[in-house]
Amino acid sequence: MDTVFMPAIPSFICMVKFVIDQQVEDIEMPENLKLNTFLKEFHSDCSHKECDFGYYGFAFGQSPFPVPKIMQDALAKNADKGQYAESSGIPELKKAISDYNKRYFRLDVEPKDICVGPGTKELIYNLLELFHGTVILPTPAWLGYLPQIRFLRKNFHMLPSARKINPKDLEHLILRLHDRQKILILNNPNNPTGLLYSRLELEEIADVCRTYDVLVISDEIYAMTTYNISEFVSMAEIYPEGTFVTNGISKSHSAGGYRLGYVIFPKNTSEILQNFKKILATEYTATSTPIQHAAIAAFEESSEIDEYLSVTRAIHQIMGEYTYNTLLEVDGIKATKPEATFYLLANFNHFVPDFNTKKIYNSQQFSESLIVHPYHTAIVAGDSMVLERTDFSARLAFVDYNGAQAMQNYIASKPSTTSEKLEFVRQNAPRLVAGLNMLQRYILDLKKDAASIIAQKQSSHAQ
Amino acid sequence: MDTVFMPAIPSFICMVKFVIDQQVEDIEMPENLKLNTFLKEFHSDCSHKECDFGYYGFAFGQSPFPVPKIMQDALAKNADKGQYAESSGIPELKKAISDYNKRYFRLDVEPKDICVGPGTKELIYNLLELFHGTVILPTPAWLGYLPQIRFLRKNFHMLPSARKINPKDLEHLILRLHDRQKILILNNPNNPTGLLYSRLELEEIADVCRTYDVLVISDEIYAMTTYNISEFVSMAEIYPEGTFVTNGISKSHSAGGYRLGYVIFPKNTSEILQNFKKILATEYTATSTPIQHAAIAAFEESSEIDEYLSVTRAIHQIMGEYTYNTLLEVDGIKATKPEATFYLLANFNHFVPDFNTKKIYNSQQFSESLIVHPYHTAIVAGDSMVLERTDFSARLAFVDYNGAQAMQNYIASKPSTTSEKLEFVRQNAPRLVAGLNMLQRYILDLKKDAASIIAQKQSSHAQ
Structure with missing residues (x-):
C-alpha cells in the first residue's frame, strides 16, 4: 500500500493527491537528519542565564579542522572548470x-x-x-x-x-x-x-x-x-x-x-x-x-599534506585520550580506547537501575535527558548505531573545539608529556573539558536522584 | 537470473565470483557514455592528412561558454567551506x-x-x-x-x-x-x-x-x-x-x-x-x-549575470539560425527551428531509399557512417532520443566553437543585420560552418553513391 498525501492547507485551485512510493515511506529518517531535528526540538535556547554556551557537541561526526590550504588553493585555481x-x-x-x-x-x-x-x-x-x-x-x-x-x-x-x-x-x-x-x-x-x-x-x-x-x-x-x-x-x-x-x-x-x-x-x-x-x-x-x-x-x-595529516592525527589522539580518561574517572562507565577516528563508544549500562528509577528506559530517552537543562550535552545514542534500544551505549565525538587554533598551537609547541597534553586540551578545547564535566555531573545527579527516589518510596512505604 | 562474473585473467590467489544485480545488467549504457565509447571506437585518428581537424562535434550537449566570472570568484572565495x-x-x-x-x-x-x-x-x-x-x-x-x-x-x-x-x-x-x-x-x-x-x-x-x-x-x-x-x-x-x-x-x-x-x-x-x-x-x-x-x-x-545570460542567449540564437538555415539548403532535410537551447532536431527520412541502397538501415548505422572518413561528424542519432531505430532523425548541438572568444566579439560589436550575423558565425564558429558543409557533402555523396550503385545494378542486370 502506498500512502496518499493531500496538501494540508486548502488552496483556491484544485488539489492533486500525490502517491509516495512505499519504499520511501518505510525508511526512517536517516540519523544525521534526525539528530538535527532532535537537537532543534529538545534544545531550544535555555532560559537559564548560565546556559549561554549553547550545547556541548559530542554528536556530529565532523572534523573540526580547516580544509588544507593547498586544497583550497587548488579549488580556487580550478573554478573555471x-x-x-x-x-x-x-x-x-x-x-x-x-x-x-x-x-x-x-x-x-x-x-x-x-x-x-x-x-x-x-x-x-x-x-x-x-x-x-x-x-x-x-x-x-x-x-x-x-x-x-x-x-x-x-x-x-x-x-x-x-x-x-x-x-x-x-x-x-x-x-x-x-x-x-x-x-x-x-x-x-x-x-x-x-x-x-x-x-x-x-x-x-x-x-x-x-x-x-x-x-x-x-x-x-x-x-x-x-x-x-x-x-x-x-x-x-x-x-x-x-x-x-x-x-x-x-x-x-x-x-x-x-x-x-x-x-x-x-x-x-x-x-x-x-x-x-x-x-x-x-x-x-x-x-x-x-x-x-x-x-x-x-x-x-606534498609536505603540506604530510604535516596536516600528522598534526591532525596527533590532536585527535590527544583529545581522544583525554575523553577516554575523563570518562573512566566515573565508576561504572566503560569505553573503547580509540586508536583512530574522532570517536569512542561509551557504555553506561552499569547505571541501568538508576536510569529505570528515573523512568529512562531506552537510549533515546537517555540522550533526551542529556540534552535538556542543565546538561545541554548532545551524544549519539545506541539505537542510532543499530544497537538494541535498551543498550545504554553512546558515541562521543571529541571535536567540539576550534580546530584551526589547535593546529596552530600544536605546531608552535608540540605537547609531549602527559601534563603538557592535559594543558593542551585545557587551552585548546575548553568546551570539550566542560562538556565531559557536564557528563560526569549528569551521572552523579542520576545516581543521587535515583537514590533519593528510592529513599522516598521506602519512607512512604514505612509510613 | 543474476549474472556471475569471473575475473578474466587468472591470478595467483583464489578468485571470487561476483554476482551483479540483474537490474544493473539490464540497463543499457547511458547514451552519454555510449557516445564517448562510440566516438573512440569509430573515430580513431584518421590517416588522411587533411583530417587533422579531429571531428566536428554536434553530439555533446555542453554549453561552449566559460562559467560566469562572478561564480568562479564566489567558488574561489568559499573554498574554505x-x-x-x-x-x-x-x-x-x-x-x-x-x-x-x-x-x-x-x-x-x-x-x-x-x-x-x-x-x-x-x-x-x-x-x-x-x-x-x-x-x-x-x-x-x-x-x-x-x-x-x-x-x-x-x-x-x-x-x-x-x-x-x-x-x-x-x-x-x-x-x-x-x-x-x-x-x-x-x-x-x-x-x-x-x-x-x-x-x-x-x-x-x-x-x-x-x-x-x-x-x-x-x-x-x-x-x-x-x-x-x-x-x-x-x-x-x-x-x-x-x-x-x-x-x-x-x-x-x-x-x-x-x-x-x-x-x-x-x-x-x-x-x-x-x-x-x-x-x-x-x-x-x-x-x-x-x-x-x-x-x-x-x-x-547582478548586472554581470544579466549580461552573461543575454549575450549567451543571443549567440545561441545566431548559431541556431545559421544551423537551421544551412540544413534547409539541402533539399529533403527537415529541421525544427530552435527557439531556445543549443539543439535542433534534423530529419533525414527523405533519404531512406538512398540510405538503404548503401546498406544503412537504421539511425545507429547512419551516425556511424557520418563519423568515419572523410566526414568525421558526430551527431546523436534517433534511437538515442527514444525514437524508432529506423527513424533517421538526429540531434545537432551547435556548440563546436570557442565560446569565450565569441562572447568577447559579440560584446565588442553586436551583430544585428542578417549579413552581420552570418559574418559573426564565419568569424567565430569556423568549425560549425565546416561541419555543416561536411554534412551537406555527406548527403550529396550519399545520393551520388546510391545512384551509382543503382546504375551498376541496372547495367549488370541488363548484361
Whole structure:
C-alpha cells in the first residue's frame, strides 16, 4: 500500500493527491537528519542565564579542522572548470589516488580500477545497488548504512560485534545464509568505536570470507586518522580478490562538505566496473569537476599534506585520550580506547537501575535527558548505531573545539608529556573539558536522584 | 537470473565470483557514455592528412561558454567551506533561487519549498524514486530519462510527440493507464528539438493533467536559454498544484561540471518534501558546500549575470539560425527551428531509399557512417532520443566553437543585420560552418553513391 498525501492547507485551485512510493515511506529518517531535528526540538535556547554556551557537541561526526590550504588553493585555481568530467573521475585524480594508496597503504592500485564519486556515502549506496546479495552488518555501525540497505530493500543480517567482528560469529552467520552472495560491510578504523583492526584480525576475517566467497565492502574513510599510521592495514592488502575499498577526503582532510570519495575495485573486474559506471552515469553524470581538481592536491605527495595529516592525527589522539580518561574517572562507565577516528563508544549500562528509577528506559530517552537543562550535552545514542534500544551505549565525538587554533598551537609547541597534553586540551578545547564535566555531573545527579527516589518510596512505604 | 562474473585473467590467489544485480545488467549504457565509447571506437585518428581537424562535434550537449566570472570568484572565495551542508541546501542559496524564480519566471516560490541537489539529473532520479506511478515519456526525449526509468523498474509509456505533446494524444494515453498515479515528464524548452511551449499549449496540457490528477515533472533546465526570454512560461505558473520544476546551472550558466540543480515543490507539500529529504540524506548527505556558495552568485541579481545570460542567449540564437538555415539548403532535410537551447532536431527520412541502397538501415548505422572518413561528424542519432531505430532523425548541438572568444566579439560589436550575423558565425564558429558543409557533402555523396550503385545494378542486370 502506498500512502496518499493531500496538501494540508486548502488552496483556491484544485488539489492533486500525490502517491509516495512505499519504499520511501518505510525508511526512517536517516540519523544525521534526525539528530538535527532532535537537537532543534529538545534544545531550544535555555532560559537559564548560565546556559549561554549553547550545547556541548559530542554528536556530529565532523572534523573540526580547516580544509588544507593547498586544497583550497587548488579549488580556487580550478573554478573555471565548468565542463562535465568523465563519470568515473578525471585521469589526473585517479592517478593521484593510485599513488596515494601505494605511498600510504601499500596498495598496488591501477588508476583504471578506481572510481570517483560525490562522496563515499553515495558510492557505498551505488555498490549496494550494483551487487546482488545479503548484507552482513556488524553492529554497532555507522548511522548511514542501515537506511541505505533498507531503502534498497536488500536482505540483511546484523552481526553483533561488541568491540570487533568475531570471525567465528561471522562464520556461524554465513552458514545460516542461503543467498548466492554475501556482502560484509567492514568499517576499519571503526565508527563508532574508534578501534583499529590489526593485520592478524583482518587475516582471520579474510580467511572466513575467502572460504565462503564473501564480498567485502571495506569502508576505510578513517584510515588516515589512525594515530599510529603505520599500524593501519587495508583489507585490500589481505583479501585483494574480494575487497572493494571506499575512502575519501571527508574525514582525513576535513572536507566533508566538498563531497568526494572513491572506490577501489579488485584487479580484473573491469566488466563489473563497467556496470558500476552505468549506475554513476545514470544517476548523477559525474562528480563536480572543480572539486575533483581540489582533491588532486589532497592525494598528491606534498609536505603540506604530510604535516596536516600528522598534526591532525596527533590532536585527535590527544583529545581522544583525554575523553577516554575523563570518562573512566566515573565508576561504572566503560569505553573503547580509540586508536583512530574522532570517536569512542561509551557504555553506561552499569547505571541501568538508576536510569529505570528515573523512568529512562531506552537510549533515546537517555540522550533526551542529556540534552535538556542543565546538561545541554548532545551524544549519539545506541539505537542510532543499530544497537538494541535498551543498550545504554553512546558515541562521543571529541571535536567540539576550534580546530584551526589547535593546529596552530600544536605546531608552535608540540605537547609531549602527559601534563603538557592535559594543558593542551585545557587551552585548546575548553568546551570539550566542560562538556565531559557536564557528563560526569549528569551521572552523579542520576545516581543521587535515583537514590533519593528510592529513599522516598521506602519512607512512604514505612509510613 | 543474476549474472556471475569471473575475473578474466587468472591470478595467483583464489578468485571470487561476483554476482551483479540483474537490474544493473539490464540497463543499457547511458547514451552519454555510449557516445564517448562510440566516438573512440569509430573515430580513431584518421590517416588522411587533411583530417587533422579531429571531428566536428554536434553530439555533446555542453554549453561552449566559460562559467560566469562572478561564480568562479564566489567558488574561489568559499573554498574554505569544508563543512557538511543541510541536505536540502544552504538557506542563502534557497533564498537566491526563490528570488531568481520570482524575478525571471514570475514564480512565487518560498525558499522552504526548494530542494538543492548535486545536479538536476540526480534530482530527477530522486523524484522518480519518490513517487509511485506510471511515467509518461514524450518522445523524442533527452537521452537521460530512459535509463533512470528503466533502472528504477518503473512502469512507463512513450508518448510520440513529433514536435510537441498533443493534448489529445496525452489524454488518450492517460485513459489507457490504470495506475493510481501518472507522472508526465515535460521538458520545456525541449531537448532535442529546441522548441518552446507557448502559454496556450501549456494550458491545454495542464487541463488534461488537472482532469486526470497527473503529476508533472517539468524539466526546465533550458528555460534561461530561451532566445526571447519573455516568451518562456513555466509549467509551475500554469499548473502550480501538480508541477515539480527542476532547473540548475548546467546549461544557462555553462556550469555542467559544477553539478548543482534544484527542485521546486508545489505549495503545501511539506510532508512530501520531508520524504524527499530522506532520500537525499540517505543517498548523498548534501550538495558540495563551496559549489552551493558559487551558485548563489548565479541566482542573485547582478548586472554581470544579466549580461552573461543575454549575450549567451543571443549567440545561441545566431548559431541556431545559421544551423537551421544551412540544413534547409539541402533539399529533403527537415529541421525544427530552435527557439531556445543549443539543439535542433534534423530529419533525414527523405533519404531512406538512398540510405538503404548503401546498406544503412537504421539511425545507429547512419551516425556511424557520418563519423568515419572523410566526414568525421558526430551527431546523436534517433534511437538515442527514444525514437524508432529506423527513424533517421538526429540531434545537432551547435556548440563546436570557442565560446569565450565569441562572447568577447559579440560584446565588442553586436551583430544585428542578417549579413552581420552570418559574418559573426564565419568569424567565430569556423568549425560549425565546416561541419555543416561536411554534412551537406555527406548527403550529396550519399545520393551520388546510391545512384551509382543503382546504375551498376541496372547495367549488370541488363548484361
